[in-house]
Amino acid sequence: MKQKSVRVYAPASISNLGPGFDVLGLAIDRPGDYATARRTDEPGLHFSIRTEHDGIPSSAKENVAGHVASLMLEEFKPPFGVDLLLEKKMPLGSGLGSSGASSVAAAAALNVLLPKSLKKTDLLRFVVEGERKASGSPHADNVAPSLLGGACLIRSYDPLDVIQLPIRNTIVWIIVHPHVVVRTQEARDVLPTSIPLTAAIRQWGNVSGVTAGLLAGDIRLLGKCIEDVIVEPVRARFIPGFDEVKRAALDAGAYGCSISGSGPSMFAIAHTRIAGTMIGRAMVTAFRRHGNIHCDTYISHVNMHGAKIVWTKER
Amino acid sequence: MKQKSVRVYAPASISNLGPGFDVLGLAIDRPGDYATARRTDEPGLHFSIRTEHDGIPSSAKENVAGHVASLMLEEFKPPFGVDLLLEKKMPLGSGLGSSGASSVAAAAALNVLLPKSLKKTDLLRFVVEGERKASGSPHADNVAPSLLGGACLIRSYDPLDVIQLPIRNTIVWIIVHPHVVVRTQEARDVLPTSIPLTAAIRQWGNVSGVTAGLLAGDIRLLGKCIEDVIVEPVRARFIPGFDEVKRAALDAGAYGCSISGSGPSMFAIAHTRIAGTMIGRAMVTAFRRHGNIHCDTYISHVNMHGAKIVWTKER
Numbered sequence: 001m002k003q004k005s006v007r008v009y010a011p012a013s014i015s016n017l018g019p020g021f022d023v024l025g026l027a028i029d030r031p032g033d034y035a036t037a038r039r040t041d042e043p044g045l046h047f048s049i050r051t052e053h054d055g056i057p058s059s060a061k062e063n064v065a066g067h068v069a070s071l072m073l074e075e076f077k078p079p080f081g082v083d084l085l086l087e088k089k090m091p092l093g094s095g096l097g098s099s100g101a102s103s104v105a106a107a108a109a110l111n112v113l114l115p116k117s118l119k120k121t122d123l124l125r126f127v128v129e130g131e132r133k134a135s136g137s138p139h140a141d142n143v144a145p146s147l148l149g150g151a152c153l154i155r156s157y158d159p160l161d162v163i164q165l166p167i168r169n170t171i172v173w174i175i176v177h178p179h180v181v182v183r184t185q186e187a188r189d190v191l192p193t194s195i196p197l198t199a200a201i202r203q204w205g206n207v208s209g210v211t212a213g214l215l216a217g218d219i220r221l222l223g224k225c226i227e228d229v230i231v232e233p234v235r236a237r238f239i240p241g242f243d244e245v246k247r248a249a250l251d252a253g254a255y256g257c258s259i260s261g262s263g264p265s266m267f268a269i270a271h272t273r274i275a276g277t278m279i280g281r282a283m284v285t286a287f288r289r290h291g292n293i294h295c296d297t298y299i300s301h302v303n304m305h306g307a308k309i310v311w312t313k314e315r
Numbered sequence: 316m317k318q319k320s321v322r323v324y325a326p327a328s329i330s331n332l333g334p335g336f337d338v339l340g341l342a343i344d345r346p347g348d349y350a351t352a353r354r355t356d357e358p359g360l361h362f363s364i365r366t367e368h369d370g371i372p373s374s375a376k377e378n379v380a381g382h383v384a385s386l387m388l389e390e391f392k393p394p395f396g397v398d399l400l401l402e403k404k405m406p407l408g409s410g411l412g413s414s415g416a417s418s419v420a421a422a423a424a425l426n427v428l429l430p431k432s433l434k435k436t437d438l439l440r441f442v443v444e445g446e447r448k449a450s451g452s453p454h455a456d457n458v459a460p461s462l463l464g465g466a467c468l469i470r471s472y473d474p475l476d477v478i479q480l481p482i483r484n485t486i487v488w489i490i491v492h493p494h495v496v497v498r499t500q501e502a503r504d505v506l507p508t509s510i511p512l513t514a515a516i517r518q519w520g521n522v523s524g525v526t527a528g529l530l531a532g533d534i535r536l537l538g539k540c541i542e543d544v545i546v547e548p549v550r551a552r553f554i555p556g557f558d559e560v561k562r563a564a565l566d567a568g569a570y571g572c573s574i575s576g577s578g579p580s581m582f583a584i585a586h587t588r589i590a591g592t593m594i595g596r597a598m599v600t601a602f603r604r605h606g607n608i609h610c611d612t613y614i615s616h617v618n619m620h621g622a623k624i625v626w627t628k629e630r
C-alpha cells in the first residue's frame with residue numbers, strides 16, 4: 001500500500017447572517033481548524049488532538065472530527081487504517097462554526113486518502129453528523145460553507161438541499177469574537193417555538209433582501225436587511241454589551257451588524273478592509289468598555305474555497 | 316392653460332411568488348388597466364369608468380382609481396380640474412392585482428398632468444392608499460411592480476421600503492385565471508396569526524431561493540423554491556381543482572407552480588414561450604375537467620416597464 005498523508009484547512013463560518021436563521025451561512029478566511037490524516041497499516045481510526053483550548057472532547061468517539069471520520073471509515077471500509085490529528089485552533093462556543101470546521105477538516109482530509117475520493121458535496125451528509133453530535137441536530141449552515149466555500153443556502157433539511165449562492169464577493173466581513181462562552185444548545189433553548197405571522201413576514205422580507213444583496217454585491221441593501229426581529233432579540237442577552245457593540249459598529253461606518261450563529265461572536269460589514277479595521281477596533285473597544293472583555297478580530301472577504309488541502313505527501 | 320391629455324397602461328402583477336407572502340411581486344405584460352386623464356377648466360375630479368365587468372364601484376369616492384386621484388388632487392391642488400376615465404379591463408378578485416393596476420393607471424396618468432410631475436417611486440404612497448381602500452391594508456406587493464415594473468421586494472411597510480430586484484429576465488411566466496371569484500379579504504381571513512418557527516424557517520429558506528433564482532435567472536432553483544408551506548395550503552381550498560391544475564402544470568414541464576396573490580389565478584414558470592403555451596393548455600384543461608371552469612391564459616416575461624404612457628396630447 002502506498003503511504004499517503006494530507007493536511008487540510010477548514011475555515012470558520014458566519015451563519016444566519018442576521019435574518020437567515022438556520023438557512024444562510026458563509027465562509028470566512030480565518031480562524032479555522034486543521035486536520036492531518038495518514039494511512040497506516042494498522043486498521044481502524046487512531047485519533048488525536050492538539051489544542052490550546054479547554055473543554056474539547058479528545059476521544060474519537062466524543063470529538064466531532066473523530067465521529068465523522070469513524071462514520072466514513074465504517075461506510076467505505078478502506079484497506080488501511082487512518083491516523084487523524086485534529087489541530088483544534090478555534091475555541092468552542094464562539095458562534096463561528098467551530099465544531100463544523102473540525103468535522104469538515106477531518107472529512108476532507110480523510111476523503112483524500114480514500115481509494116475513490118468523493119465530491120465535496122457528497123461529504124455533506126457526513127459532516128452534518130458531526131453537527132448532530134455537537135448540538136443534537138444536523139445543522140448545515142456552518143458545515144456547508146466551511147466545506148464548499150462561498151455563501152450557502154440550506155433550503156431544506158429533509159431532504160438536505162444545499163445551494164451555493166452565486167454571490168459577488170465585494171463585501172468585507174468583520175468578525176469580533178469576545179471571550180465569553182455561549183453554548184449552542186443554550187442559545188437554541190431560548191428560541192420561541194411559534195412566532196407571529198407578521199414577524200415572520202418581516203423576517204422573510206429581510207431574508208430576500210440579504211440574498212439579493214449578496215448576489216448583487218449591494219452593501220447598502222445587504223446592510224439594511226441584516227435585521228433579525230425573531231432570533232437576535234432573544235439571543236442578544238447572552239452577549240454582554242451587545243447593544244453598545246452594535247451601536248459602535250454602526251457609528252464607525254458598518255452597513256449592518258448582528259450575531260454570528262448562536263454568538264457570542266458578532267459580525268459587521270464594510271466596503272473596504274481599511275473601513276473594516278476601524279469598525280473592528282470600535283467593536284473591540286465597546287466590548288472592553290462594557291466589561292473588560294477581550295476579543296479576537298478577523299477581517300476578510302467571503303472565503304470562496306472552503307476546505308482546502310494544505311499539502312499532500314506520498315512515498 | 317394648455318390643454319393636455321394622457322393615456323396610461325398599468326399591468327397586472329403576480330404577488331407572493333410562492334413563499335414570498337406580502338413581500339414579493341412582479342409585473343407581467345397582460346392583462347392590465349388603462350386610465351385616460353385630461354385637464355379641464357372646471358375644478359375638481361370628474362371620474363368615469365368603462366368596463367365589461369360587474370361589481371366594480373363606479374363613483375370617484377368608492378373606486379380605488381378615483382380615490383387615489385382625489386388624494387393626489389387634494390395634496391397638489393393643481394390650477395385645473397381633471398377628467399379621469401378608467402378603462403377597467405381586469406375583473407376584480409382575480410389574484411392578479413386588479414385594484415392595484417387601476418390605482419397605478421390613475422396615479423400615473425394624473426401625474427403627467429401635474430405642473431411638477433413626481434418620480435414613479437414618489438407615487439407609491441398614493442397607490443398603496445388605493446390598496447387600503449380595496450382590502451383594508453396598504454399592500455404594495457401588487458402596486459409596486461405594476462407601477463415600477465420588474466420584480467419588487469417590499470422589505471418593510473413601516474416605513475414603506477420597496478426594492479426593485481436586479482433580476483435576469485430570462486424566465487417565462489404562465490398565468491391562468493379561472494373564472495371563479497376569490498375576495499382578497501376572505502382569502503386573508505383564513506391565514507393563521509401565528510406559525511411554527513420550523514415552518515417559518517422553511518419558508519424563508521424558500522424565499523431566499525426564489526430571490527436568488529430571480530437574480531441569477533436560474534429556473535431550476537426558482538422552480539423548486541416556489542414552495543409555500545404556510546399560505547398555499549389554506550388558500551388552495553378556494554380554488555376548485557387546485558391540486559389537479561398544479562399537477563397538470565408540473566407534468567407538462569413547469570419548473571414550479573403556485574397561487575398568484577390571493578387567487579384564484581395560478582402561475583407557473585417555463586424556459587420558453589412554446590413550453591409556456593403547452594403548460595398553459597394543460598392547466599386550462601385541468602380546470603375544465605375539474606368543474607367545467609373557463610379560464611384566461613397570459614404568457615409573458617416579467618414586464619420591466621411597469622406603468623407606461625400610451626399617448627399624450629397637447630394643444
